[in-house]
Amino acid sequence: MTQEELFKKLVAHCKEYGFVFPSSEIYDGLGAVYDYGQNGVELKNNIKRYWWDSMVKLHENIVGIDAAIFMHPKTWEASGHVSAFNDPLIDNRDSKKRYRADVLIEDWLAKQDEKIEKEVEKARKRFGADFDEAKYRETSPRVAETAAKRDEVHKRFADALNANDLAELRQIIVDCEIACPISGTRNWTEVRQFNLMFSTQMGSTAEGANTIYLRPETAQGIFVNFLNVQKTGRMKIPFGIAQIGKAFRNEIVARQFIFRMREFEQMEMQFFVRPGTEMRWWNEWKNTRMAWHRALGFGDDNYRFHDHDKLAHYANAATDIEYNFPFGFKEVEGIHSRTDFDLGSHQKLSGKKLQYFDPETGESYVPYVVETS
Structure with a gap:
């Protein structure tokens, strides 16, 4: 569903x-x-x-x-x-839909966490009672690769938020190839601030x-x-x-x-x-x-x-x-x-x-x- x-x-x-x-x-x-x-x-x-x-x-x-x-x-x-x-907003030119730039990135980060958990669960089923989760997280190349990429993007994201760097928020969306859920395209506008009151x-x-x-x-x-x-x-x-x-x-x-x-x-x-x-x-x-x-x-x-x-x-x-x-x-x-x-x-x-x-x-x-x- x-x-x-x-x-x-x-x-x-x-x-x-x-x-x-x-x-x-x-x-x-x-x-x-x-x-x-x-x-x-x-x-x-x-x-x-x-x-x-x-x-x-x-x-x-x-x-x-x-x-x-x-x-x-x-x-x-x-x-x-x-x-x-203010909220940082970004539009997709094809779907004409508007999104919060920070939420798009947060959702991408959450997907990376889900990927890691799926790998861990597959390994748990494969190894059964002998499974050492901590060791697997440390030694699995796929987990390590996903975690490293996630951590790098998370640091860029936190730095951009604290510096109020709207251009960097957009660049993260571009670099992570985040697509509009409606149109499926990556045709994004610039990020701009919108007051919520x-x-x-x-x-x-x-x-x-x-x-x-x-x-x-x-x-x-x-x-x-x-x-x-x-x-x-x-x-x-x-x-x-x-x-x-x-x-x-x-x-x-x-x-x-x-x-x-x-x-x-x-x-x-x-x-x-x-x-x-x-x-x-x-x-x-x-x-x-x-x-x-x-x-x-x-x-x-x-x-x-x-x-x-x-x-x-x-x-x-x-x-x-x-x-x-x-x-x-x-x-x-x-x-x-x-x-x-x-x-x-x-x-x-x-x-x-x-x-x-x-x-x-x-x-x-x-x-x-x-x-x-």
Whole structure:
């Protein structure tokens, strides 16, 4: 069964049993926007409640908020979203289809990993109980050749992402002979950046309207309310603020049913810590969140960590918890060490102090943040 056939069956099943419907279907739907039906909304609410109870009710030092979707436009300047919230896109001239360049390369890398695993499995069947997997991986010429090629491309890919080298991303696609899944050709355009934020107007008249954005993440509502929560709740570091809410991203390459949508809900927690302790807390939250996912009962082997090849502008460490979907391992949660970037940026642009007075040390400082999202 091809991936396209699989998704057709999945979409049909979700609709037939009242889980997910295409949005405004009577008007032929709206791309990458879906409605949750009578059973889907119960399932979604159960997941949200399970997350909320485990994050807020089981932690004395974590509280929740519900921030507005609309925020002052300077919020997104300070956060870096106006200048840096982009995807690298590439078009195939023959199929007229648009793709994310980084995803094309990531899929190619995943295929190399699959090739290696197939070779190992064939050898396991051939040698039976005497099979030494570690030795075979070290000595097999075919495995070594595929691994070396994969590692070389992976290094080029990571370097290109970190240098924001769009020409090199395209060159990797050309060198790896990556073809368009629709046309089968390699007639690619140049790679260019596309900002993912939706913009709209707020004001009583068109002339006096201000451009604002639909929030692309819920985290900034937490950061701008940091002092409000800390002071009114008498919170002492370390402490966290959690939120469940809608976010919006203008995904040009929306795909894989409800895995990548333009309107979706996030469950995020920002954990404020003393500078210098963020890596300890980052590792602790990595393990805590992985244990939560595995407790869902979908099989421990279906989850893995995937460290980021390119760190976001706000992070000094980042990893994803990935789940083995029918279309491969994909992210279900990110755990990021965001440093003091967000609070520091909002403090600078707003001119308002966003510092915590630590009674234990007698000093004031901008906290560092560990995020689970």
